[in-house]
Structures are given as structure tokens and as C-alpha cells.
Amino acid sequence: MIRNISALSGVQYDVVIVGSGIHGAVLALEAARAGYSVALFEKEDFGHFTSANSLKIIHGGIRYLQHADFKRMRESIVSRRSMMQFAPHLVKPLACLMPTYGHGFKGREMMRLAFGLYDIVAFDRNKGLEKVNQLLPGTSLSADECKWIVPGVKEEGLTGGAVWHDAIASDSERLVLEYVKEAARYGAAVANYTEVLRLQTENGSVSGVVIRDLRTGEERNVMCRSVVNAAGPWLGTLAGDSHALNGQRWAVSANIIVKKQLVKNYAVGLEGHDDFIDSDALIKRGKRLFFFVPWQKKYTMIGTTCDPYHGSADSFSLTTEEIEKILTDINTMYPAAALTMEDVTFFHGGLLPMKSADGENADSVQLDKSSKVIDHGLEGGPRGMLSIKGVKYTTAPDIAGRVIQMLEGFFSPVPGKSGVYRTVSPRNVDFGPTVNRLGSEYAKIRDYLQRGYGTHWREVFSHLVESGSVENDGLLWISEEHPLLFAELHYFLREEMVYNLSDVVFRRSNLGSAECPEIKTLSVIVDIMGEELGWDAEERARQIEQVLQVFSPLQNAM
Ligand SMILES: Cc1cc2nc3c(=O)[nH]c(=O)nc-3n(C[C@H](O)[C@H](O)[C@H](O)COP(=O)(O)OP(=O)(O)OC[C@H]3O[C@@H](n4cnc5c(N)ncnc54)[C@H](O)[C@@H]3O)c2cc1C
Structure with missing residues (x-):
């Protein structure tokens, strides 16, 4: 993968992609594979921002059962499988457990039924996956097994645990990079440390972008027929006064990593202490779920918190006070963890799009539930410009598919122009x-x-x-x-x-x-x-x- 900024001049790309988080990276590969000529620009390093800060769970959408949202569930199931197929060494099965209480909505019987339903919706979850990467159907455990896995779990009313199987990106940063590298093998021009400064238009349609090579400070024009803005929390910068992104609010989401093995073999979902109303859910649990994910043998990753954010994306960083607050919340919901700041070895923080506030839930942080692709040409903006407002790492393959369909509405790829898999010439090395x-x-x-x-x-x-x-x-x-x-x-x-x-x-x-x-x-x-x-x-x-x-x-x- 060679960074060659001077080779960009004099070429008209079909698609320029702004930002190489997971959305830009997957799209670069899928667009190049579909035959479009593609240039992908990232102002820092590939995948450095939100995509490096996720909890790394490649969710098959089981949580959408409580919303009875089968469409989103299917999008998640198919996307998870796509990631597991693309990089089976980096996306692995993850057994998940939720302790169950009583015999009602949060009880073992109800959960077991729900997970059975999920398995039906996810009937093709293993299609094309290697045997070692296949996801087992859901099951349930006894209260004693649950206590062994989650020592110190709240015992009052505990009836057991419900188990489902999801996936985890063991290295979500390298996964982004693998998509970028594969896009480059398919002929995409890719460059990190290259900022897209502004759009160029002709007669109301996108005609190019101005980029700055942040390694040399040099600016140049790159001609293109369309632009896909996948800039994460910087979406609004290029979109100008696009109606669709006006007034977009962002929330800080965070995880912490502690050098303690709090749970055994399973990622465990525990309910937070504070009340939380999920405005879209049909079955309201009343609390936000936190996941305790066993990580790299010695550690546990715990998240995810959400709070409103009022600053700019450029000035965002997590503060000591915010990390201390997460720690207090975790100790309150799971006192057996008994965590101190000395146990915290790392943390993740990023910005996610929030839904606009409604009257009833104005004080509670409601994240946008579904990713969206905005066609600015339909909103009075430049024709040929799309923006991806992505809310989940997992569903980037589904979003890439949607973007390709929209691009096909603008123009078709020219056969033979790109999408050609450029193999690296095999090294003549005797091992x-x-x-x-x-x-x-x-x-x-x-x-x-x-x-x-x-x-x-x-x-x-x-x-x-x-x-x-x-x-x-x-x-x-x-x-x-x-x-x-x-x-x-x-x-x-x-x-x-x-x-x-x-x-x-x-x-x-x-x-x-x-x-x-x-x-x-x-x-x-x-x-x-x-x-x-x-x-x-x-x-x-x-x-x-x-x-x-x-x-x-x-x-x-x-
Ligand atoms: C704490 C936390 C936990 C999460 N957990 C999960 C999880 O377990 N599972 C899950 O599926 N999702 C999870 N998510 C959500 C997921 O991480 C995000 O939805 C996803 O990573 C967003 O990716 P993106 O490509 O849209 O944005 P980003 O990763 O932010 O990428 C945007 C990129 O655009 C670049 N850029 C911006 N402007 C320009 C410009 N002008 N020129 C060039 N480049 C530019 C930026 O530098 C950045 O790298 C979590 C998020 C957080 C914060």
C-alpha cells in the first residue's frame, strides 16, 4: 500500500471518500470491487477516531428484539457475517450472558423464548463461515453457573442466565486497515494524513475536492464525479449548511479497560444503576445495559456510557473526572468489582450522533438508532454528494451496500476502469x-x-x-x-x-x-x-x- 499524492492529479475519480473510519474503509473496498475508481482520504491515521474506540462487539442485533425491529436485526446479522467472512482471523465468536431475574420480562423463560426467536431470524448467520467461527444457538444456564461466571452478581431473585452468541473484533483498528488495504489491492488510491478541505462544484454538481497533504502542507485539486462524506463527527464540516445535518447533536460514549478478570469466558451484560428510558423500545427495561467483556486474557473492557457533548469534535478528549464517574457507576451496579483508578489501564471515548430531543425524554441521552445515508442533492445541496451518519461499527457493510445502490443511481461504473484486483507481485524469497x-x-x-x-x-x-x-x-x-x-x-x-x-x-x-x-x-x-x-x-x-x-x-x- 503506497501513499502517492502526486499521482492523484489529472485523474477523474468516480468516488472520493472523505474519512477512513470503518464506514469509509468498507465503502472504499465495496466501491472498488463494484468497478468504481475510488480515492479514500483520511486526515489522520486510518481508523484513529470513533472506530478505534468501540467496545469491539460485532452485534448481530439481538437487542432489537425489544424494539421488534426485524429489519435492523437482519441488517446486523448479515453485516456481522460479512465481517466474519472478510477477516475470520480478526472477528471471532463471542459468548454473551445476561443474568435473569424472576419469571417475568427479565426472567429466564422469557429470555430463552426471545433468543429462540432470534435464532430463527438469524437462520443463515453461519452461511459461508469456517467451522471454528460458527455461532451456536442461544441457551440458558443455572443460577449457580451464572454465579461462577460473574462472581458477586446480585443474587436476590436470580433465576439463571440467558446465553447468546455474537462476535468480537479482536483488533478493530487493524480490521479498518484490512479493509483499506484490500481496497488498495482492488485499485483504490488511499492516503492517510490527507485532509479534504472543501468541495468543488460545477452547475450544482460535485466536480472535485481540494485536499491538503498534512505531511508536506501541499494543497491540490482532485477531480471526481461524486463525494461520500464518511467523516464521523466532522460530517457537518463538509456538508456546509445541509438541512439534513443542521443541529445534529453528539453524545460522548466511553468504555474503560481494567487489569482485572471480572468475568469468566463470557461477555456479561449487567444493568446500570441509573434509570434510562429507551424511547423506541416496546419492552422497556428501564436501565441501560453495560457489557463486561473479557479482553486479552488479563483485562476486562466495560461499557458503554453515554452523555451529551457540547464541544467541537476537534477539542474532544475524555477527562479524568469522566473516567472516575464511569468507575463509580460500575462499582455501584456491580459492587463485587471493587474497582479503583489503579485498576484502570486504558479507556475508549468517542462521539456518536444523538436523536433530537423530544419532550418526554428531553433529559435522557437517546442515541440515533439507525445509520443513515443522506443524499444532499435531494436537500438543496450539491448533486453527487452523499453523507454517511453511522451509528454502529457492525453495520458498515450494510451501509456500504446502500451507498453503492445510490451511486448506481448517479452513474454506472465503466467496465474495466477499476475494480481490478492488483496483486502484489510475489516476493522471490526463499523461506x-x-x-x-x-x-x-x-x-x-x-x-x-x-x-x-x-x-x-x-x-x-x-x-x-x-x-x-x-x-x-x-x-x-x-x-x-x-x-x-x-x-x-x-x-x-x-x-x-x-x-x-x-x-x-x-x-x-x-x-x-x-x-x-x-x-x-x-x-x-x-x-x-x-x-x-x-x-x-x-x-x-x-x-x-x-x-x-x-x-x-x-x-x-x-
Ligand atoms: C465507546 C464506544 C463504544 C462503541 N461500541 C460499539 C460496539 O461495540 N459495536 C458497534 O458496532 N459499534 C460500537 N460503537 C459505534 C461505532 O464505533 C461507530 O458507529 C463507528 O466507529 C463510526 O465510524 P465512522 O466511520 O462513521 O466514524 P469515525 O471512525 O469517526 O471515522 C471518521 C473519520 O473521518 C476522518 N475525517 C473527518 N474529516 C475529514 C476530512 N475533512 N478529511 C479527511 N478525513 C476526515 C476522521 O479523522 C475519522 O477518522 C461504539 C462507539 C463508541 C464511541
């Missing part, structure tokens, strides 16, 4: 001597690379071979606890457009996905990157500081 030299270590490295890169693991392994480090008795691992090979860093620099230490720490590897990496690890990486990217000592220190800064709300805790 034999390295495999022999690695001995038993080879299987460990191969399995590790397969877990991270799926069928592309050989591309990374070839960097291990080419560096010759094994033959020269060189070091293999930069870090073993949160694993990272020297060969991977080599690969990121040459094939995955990394320009900052934070790209490596947060979005190419798992180094920073659960807690702050050790300074000595960061120093090793920054020295290698510094040699390649020409960083002086001051820049190397700045790069490390930028990573540490992300964790600063935890250091500021009293």
Missing part, C-alpha cells in the same frame, strides 16, 4: 533457511502472524527473512508481553503507511490497546522509525510524549 534456523520458534511465530494477518501472514514473514536477522543471530521480538516482531515494524514502515509512533502503538500492533507500553519499548521503536523517517532527537522525544499523552487522564487521577 527455507530461516524456517530451519528458527526451529521450534517457527511454529510460534507463524501462529502469531496468522492470528494478526490471516492469509497475508507470509507478507510479514518475508520481512523477517529479508532482514536476515535470524541468520545473523539478531533479535526477533521488540516486545513479547504485548507481542511485536522487528519484522512487523519493518513491514509497517514499507507496506502500511506509518508516519508516527502512535500509528504503530495504537493501530498497527496491540502494544497500546490495553495499557501504556514501557518507555524502553517505545524507545526501541522510535529509534528504528527515526532512522527511516529522518527524526532528530527532539522529534523522537516528541513522538514518545505524544503516546504518553494519550494515557495522561489516568496519571492525573487523585
